[in-house]
Amino acid sequence: MIDQPDTATRTYEASSMWQQIGEAHLNQEMIADLAGFKNSEVNYRLALVNVQTNGVRFLKTLVYGLAGSLSEDAWAGLTRIRHREVGDPISVTYHGEQVDLDYLRAALELEFIAKRVDLDKAEVLEIGAGYGRTAHAIISNHELSGYCVVDLPNTLELSRKYLAAVLTGEQFAKVEFVPVDKIESTLADRTFDLCINIDSMAEMSAETVRSYLALIDQQCRHFYVNNPVGKYMDKSLDSHARGEEAVARALSTGLLTNIIDIHDNRAVEAQARNYVEAYVPGPDWKCVADEWARPWSYLWQALYQRQGR
Structure with missing residues (x-):
């Protein structure tokens, strides 16, 4: 268990990282108007990563979520496809398998057809x-x-x-x-x-x-x-x-x-x-x-x- 500081020694202050964020991206000028703030560095620092520079992050998140939603039949079909790593696709690891979007789509399409x-x-x-x-x-x-x-x-x-x-x-x-x-x-x-x-x-x-x-x-x-x-x-x-x-x-x-x-x-x-x-x-x-x-x-x-x- 972590030792708890007593009342006299407790501190509540921004880390050096958040001091810099506050100065650069959450200053009074940038938060003065709500218009468009959810598509700006204000929200990119608070909740949503920058969509302009984080495409791979979003792709991997999509692949991860889709992999977790596959039915047993679709997952079995996917795992029978060997050598999916050829060509170095952007992938995630799920249940020990390297999974990319192209073959997730293929597994879903095959499931639809084969039924x-x-x-x-x-x-x-x-x-x-x-x-x-x-x-x-x-x-x-x-x-x-x-x-x-x-x-x-x-x-x-x-x-x-x-x-x-x-x-x-x-x-x-x-x-x-x-x-x-x-x-x-x-x-x-x-x-x-x-x-x-x-x-x-x-x-x-x-x-x-x-x-x-x-x-x-x-x-x-x-x-x-x-x-x-x-x-x-x-x-x-x-x-x-x-x-x-x-x-x-x-x-x-x-x-x-x-x-x-x-x-x-x-x-x-x-x-x-x-x-x-x-x-x-x-x-x-x-x-x-x-x-x-x-x-x-x-x-x-x-x-x-x-x-x-």
């Missing part, structure tokens, strides 16, 4: 695989017949290198890489049990998205889509760091160009109805499940199933 689609022995087509984390997650958890990745040439080369590094030789042999200019010649007359698109159809031209939906309509049995429900113009998120021209390009792509408040759950849910309708591949398809795709407020996921064919 509704039999993936064992399935033929899977992924449009726009990025570096390949979704393929890595699914192949690590299910014995597929094959996994076909369609993408732009440079991204395709990245996913090829990454998947070769993280999969076993037997697993990697099941992956086929198809550049976008070879889609018609390579995929003609083939059928897939599941097609996946995550976070890229919103960045394509509307014409390209419709072309992919036509391909899915003709050649796939299920379609999983996880994309933004709409566009947003909240400059406080990134100060439009890539420039206004890049913002204009982003606003013009995809099927859903309505600008909404992506941090208003009612606005997101209302726009989600348009989202579900927009991504129906064809008249013979039905949406069998849809919901918010954690953790980003503006992402929605939906699974469609072809009926009667």
Whole structure:
């Protein structure tokens, strides 16, 4: 037990650190007006760390909280994905596992899909695989017949290198890489049990998205889509760091160009109805499940199933 000072020797004074904080950030001038103080050094010293300089802190906090919320099935799926550390992701340690946001998302997406689609022995087509984390997650958890990745040439080369590094030789042999200019010649007359698109159809031209939906309509049995429900113009998120021209390009792509408040759950849910309708591949398809795709407020996921064919 700590020895308690008697009344005569008790002291109540600011440490040298807080003396400096008080002089620099909590002086009379800075606290004279309440306007905006919660977005200033005043509050960054009292409660909220500076959002401009603490991005990694917030990312790790998000990952930590999300890891703790996973269901048993999702956690088991995550831990079966080996070599997640390749590429040095920003991660936290949870239950002895190194966990990063990309693979947390993959575990949640896989849980959503696997509840509704039999993936064992399935033929899977992924449009726009990025570096390949979704393929890595699914192949690590299910014995597929094959996994076909369609993408732009440079991204395709990245996913090829990454998947070769993280999969076993037997697993990697099941992956086929198809550049976008070879889609018609390579995929003609083939059928897939599941097609996946995550976070890229919103960045394509509307014409390209419709072309992919036509391909899915003709050649796939299920379609999983996880994309933004709409566009947003909240400059406080990134100060439009890539420039206004890049913002204009982003606003013009995809099927859903309505600008909404992506941090208003009612606005997101209302726009989600348009989202579900927009991504129906064809008249013979039905949406069998849809919901918010954690953790980003503006992402929605939906699974469609072809009926009667």
